[in-house]
Amino acid sequence: MSMNRTLVLVRHGQSEWNAKNLFTGWKNPDLTPLGIEEARRAGRELKKRDILFSVGFTSALLRAQHTIDLIFEELGQTSVPTIKDRALNERHYGDLSGLNKDEARDKWGEEQVHLWRRSYDVPPPGGESLKDTVARVVPFYVQRILPPVMRGERALVAAHGNSLRALCMVLEQMTPESVTTLELTTGVPIIYQLNADSTVASKTVLA
Ligand SMILES: O=C(O)[C@H](O)COP(=O)(O)O
Numbered sequence: 001m002s003m004n005r006t007l008v009l010v011r012h013g014q015s016e017w018n019a020k021n022l023f024t025g026w027k028n029p030d031l032t033p034l035g036i037e038e039a040r041r042a043g044r045e046l047k048k049r050d051i052l053f054s055v056g057f058t059s060a061l062l063r064a065q066h067t068i069d070l071i072f073e074e075l076g077q078t079s080v081p082t083i084k085d086r087a088l089n090e091r092h093y094g095d096l097s098g099l100n101k102d103e104a105r106d107k108w109g110e111e112q113v114h115l116w117r118r119s120y121d122v123p124p125p126g127g128e129s130l131k132d133t134v135a136r137v138v139p140f141y142v143q144r145i146l147p148p149v150m151r152g153e154r155a156l157v158a159a160h161g162n163s164l165r166a167l168c169m170v171l172e173q174m175t176p177e178s179v180t181t182l183e184l185t186t187g188v189p190i191i192y193q194l195n196a197d198s199t200v201a202s203k204t205v206l207a
Helices: 033-047 062-075 101-108 110-118 130-150 161-171
Strands: 006-011 055-058 082-084 154-159 190-194 200-205
Touching: 006 062, 006 130, 006 161, 033 062, 055 062, 055 130, 062 082, 062 154, 101 110, 130 154, 130 161, 154 161
Parallel strands: 006 154, 055 082, 055 154
Antiparallel strands: 006 190, 190 200
């Protein structure tokens, strides 16, 4: 009988700074009402799949913690333990944190802002590149998230657009070039089934 090795990733619902089009990084806004509804919808979609989680993981930031709490509430699984760790924090946006993304484009140009937001190894000034984010997300994944999943338990990870891009890049063995096109939508669960060697057997996006 093949064992279920289920890993579910979800980017937090819309935050107050997403709604204002501000670079956020490690700043700590909460979800907007829309973001709360997105998180609840994610919970309802996962409930249809009858996934019984044994553990949750999230970052040290409120928008992701609030998202995982709302999902477990919709699932009726509020007793599942949730591990909160800054290793899953969003990429640090350095000097861009708090700036409007359109104003940043006006100031530095589309191309430069796109490189800061989506390239693998070009960090925003004073911030983290995706490569830097991989360097803290992936060890946490290998040491804390993967072991229960490989034991056949089901893990839910609620984190951020770029900390999850870092994890998806490694899971899907993407290159620094191909990862520049990867974007995760707020509140949309991604269900991975893993093989016995921890490679990805299947990926389902609950869009
Ligand atoms: O930190 C932020 O600004 C957002 O969570 C993600 O921003 P990005 O989509 O511009 O990387």
